[in-house]
Amino acid sequence: MTNAGQQQPRASFDTWGPWALLAAGAVAAALSAPLTGMSRAGMILCAVLVPAAVVLQLVWGRLRRGRPGPSRTGVCLYALRWAIAFVLTWANPFFAFYAVTGYYTAARELPRRLVMPGLFLTAVTMAGSEIGGWPPHGVILWVGFFLVLAVNVSMVSVFTRYAQQEQERSRVQADTIAELERTNTALQQALDENAALHAQLLLQAREAGVADERRRLAAEIHDTIAQGLTGIIAQLQVVAGAPDLDTARTHLERASTLARHSLGEARRSVHNLAPVALAADGLPEALKKTVTEWGERTGVRAEFTVTGTTEQLHDEVSATLLRIAQEALSNAARHARATRVGVTLSFMGDEVSLDVRDDGAGFDPAAVPERTAVGGFGLDGMRARAERIAGLLTVESEPGHGTAVSARVPLVRDDR
The missing domain is CATH 3.30.565.10 (Histidine kinase-like ATPase, C-terminal domain)
Known part of the structure; x- marks a missing residue:
């Protein structure tokens, strides 16, 4: 969501930024024409190249939708736009508004090996504008041009390196986030599987417990209650054939004791269910x-x-x-x-x-x-x-x- 939020303003600026900068340069050049001593030939040149820049931007926008990212077509369009911006800036320094577009599009439109040369060409155009326009007149202006160009190139190099580091950091961060998401997904799957195994284990334990209780109760009934009843029957049979009352009373007491014991065992077995x-x-x-x-x-x-x-x-x-x-x-x-x-x-x-x-x-x-x-x-x-x-x-x-x-x-x- 964060990457999408960062990409949306950038995409909007890529779409409308060059148009706004071209319009700003054209308006500034028209208003400053009398002050800069703009010649009639320069005005005619601007009248031709400004529409050409408009057409170029239309073509560029259409091609970028079909083929985003660096390409040979992008190199050609970048060079053509630089040439138009250079000539317009030669005619009137205020067209540097349009020329500055090359700074923020070079990294996205040019292959990596051509990014610095493209930025250098834009810096040349900008340096010429900053000393008052092309061509520099006299040694002092030429010295000033090279000094301003050196400053522009240095700043472009620093900011470009910083941007590349930020881009690499963002890429590493995106890879880390993607790896964490994959890890979290795998962990959630493992937790789900673990929960399912627990449920299966408890079900099996319950079934095994039921079977075990049945076997235990069968053994207890056989070993205690059944044997107690057998003993009671045996004692009662002896009573039936007892030769005297004392013998019968003795066996009846034994039968009663066995009955009480068997009752206790029955209650214990029920309690253990x-x-x-x-x-x-x-x-x-x-x-x-x-x-x-x-x-x-x-x-x-x-x-x-x-x-x-x-x-x-x-x-x-x-x-x-x-x-x-x-x-x-x-x-x-x-x-x-x-x-x-x-x-x-x-x-x-x-x-x-x-x-x-x-x-x-x-x-x-x-x-x-x-x-x-x-x-x-x-x-x-x-x-x-x-x-x-x-x-x-x-x-x-x-x-x-x-x-x-x-x-x-x-x-x-x-x-x-």
């Missing part, structure tokens, strides 16, 4: 409540900390981290015999990290057997959850020195 803690709260609040309730239930000192700038995470990311925290706390309660547990949620630019540390008994991670795909959560289950959303789970522990579970996953914001 979706993180209820995330229904009304964000991940930090849900983790804080989970850690607090776990500490009250187990009697272990539990602390929760948030670092970084809190952001609203995508549901899949929040659910994954909450499940990992719940499983890590459950493992600490069952196996660690810890006296203190710390849970830290860290927002780190494009990542979010969950760390669960305890000062319990610890273990050798290399000695932990791998679980099957349907065999509950455990370390492999937590690791699988993190990997489903392009995350990573690491476990650091050794016997007698506690355990640290760390999950790092991409920070995907909730755009709703």
Whole structure:
């Protein structure tokens, strides 16, 4: 937009500038003719060349629309206009108004190697006008002519060099802007592709999560509820054939205990279908409540900390981290015999990290057997959850020195 704004005034001046300067020179020459002692032959010459300059300008304007930029035709037209301007300035110095046109058109109409010669010719015309007109009379005027010409040529050289530097600077700036635009376009495309990949990743994670929950529930039903019901049936069958009331009462109590246990397992399985803690709260609040309730239930000192700038995470990311925290706390309660547990949620630019540390008994991670795909959560289950959303789970522990579970996953914001 800036280049277009700079080109528009220049194009207007290229179109109307020579006409205005020719008109100014003609008017000034007509008014000053008696004062400059303009001869009758000079007037006739001006009367012929001014219309010739008009025709030349008309032809020039038409040719430039079809063939802009330096060309052989442009060289010929420039030379012809210089000749007309030189003769007009010889007839009357005020036609220098028209001759000055050569200064600002040389760089655009002439090839690079002919720009300085063209400017020199214009400087000759201008120097003759500035000393009072052609030809110089006497040695003093000739000396003055060469001095004025030297000044004109020096100024033209300086301004031409400055203009070329500005033109080169503008070209480099335009190339830089074009490169930046290409880079920005490529970056935007990469961001769009990244957003699409994130969306695809979350969709795949959601589908994988659904399949995993189905397998987990199937395993839990088989390992807990189904086995509990089988045990209840077995106890009731014993009651049916019990030889005395005490034996029957004993097996009924066992059946009742199994029923209560199976009911608790059923409720736990239903609870694990979706993180209820995330229904009304964000991940930090849900983790804080989970850690607090776990500490009250187990009697272990539990602390929760948030670092970084809190952001609203995508549901899949929040659910994954909450499940990992719940499983890590459950493992600490069952196996660690810890006296203190710390849970830290860290927002780190494009990542979010969950760390669960305890000062319990610890273990050798290399000695932990791998679980099957349907065999509950455990370390492999937590690791699988993190990997489903392009995350990573690491476990650091050794016997007698506690355990640290760390999950790092991409920070995907909730755009709703």
